[in-house]
Amino acid sequence: MKHACPEAMLFDLDGTLFQTETLLLPAYDSAFEQLNREGTYTKGTPPKELILSSLGMLLEHIWARVLPDADEQVRRRADELLLREQVEGLKRGDGVFYPGVEQTLRTLHAKGVKLFVASNGLEQYVKDVIRLKGLGELFTGLYSAGEYETRSKVDLVKILLERHDIKSAWMVGDRSSDVEAGKNNGLPVVGCKYAQFGKDSELEGADMIITDFAKLLELVE
Known part of the structure; x- marks a missing residue:
């Protein structure tokens, strides 16, 4: 089922975009x-x-x-x-993104979707992965618990949405913390089921599930 394309997409980093x-x-x-x-x-x-x-x-x-x-x-x-x-x-040059990540992000960016990272990681790590892998120009903002000293991803996503005055967004991630962050901020959640870092129950409550990152494009009109 296709959904209206949101104004923004918020991505977890490890296990979602980056093959950590x-x-x-x-x-x-x-x-x-x-x-x-x-x-x-x-x-x-x-x-x-x-x-x-x-x-x-x-x-x-x-x-x-x-x-x-x-x-x-x-x-x-x-x-x-x-x-x-x-x-x-x-x-x-160590470290790779999951298959389809770069092309999918470039396509979304070309459609005018604002792209963000919302990660529980350290500021330098999050910024360096995106910057040193050559995707920096695609993102409107890179948000990390390390930089904003948030106690949960719920708070990090709330700060991001308020700071950029975003009215419609999807949360995209592979862990229960991503589902929680999306749901508690009123966002639809896309669960990524290809990293296998978490338990099978991690993505309970997600609105959509993808087993290949490129499938994200199939969800939007």
């Missing part, structure tokens, strides 16, 4: 090697499944799951190193 593991996993290994070398954390690299299944959460919740036995100082250092390694990786 293609950048994250090499950076994760490097960060823990460095933590071990400097003696900050010497218990080895926690299972990668822990961080992959935590994507979309706020950073403090991610590190509480990945390093439950470490104190705040160790978690902050791990966070710092992981960001550094991911930025270095981006500069080397």
Whole structure:
């Protein structure tokens, strides 16, 4: 079923636009090697499944799951190193978008849809992924929990909508936090079911489901 094209689309980043593991996993290994070398954390690299299944959460919740036995100082250092390694990786050309993302975004932009990112990630990470991958000119704004210090994506999306005076928008994402952010702000939600980071129940309540990013174009008139 086709729907009227909204004024704006708000996209989650990790697991929705960006195939995060293609950048994250090499950076994760490097960060823990460095933590071990400097003696900050010497218990080895926690299972990668822990961080992959935590994507979309706020950073403090991610590190509480990945390093439950470490104190705040160790978690902050791990966070710092992981960001550094991911930025270095981006500069080397690591990391890819999901198939169809770039072309679909370019088509939506050409139709006059305002494009935004709304992510629970760090400001530098979110901006660098979009900028260093060459899609910066397509987006009206890049919103992150890191920059706006929001406690939930609901608040982040509310700030974005108010700041740009947006009357109609869709929330597009792969996690329950995206569904919640859309629903609590009165937006239709498109659930992306191709990353497989979350539980099967993640997208309960989404208005539309896509299993391929390019299918987004089929939903709009």
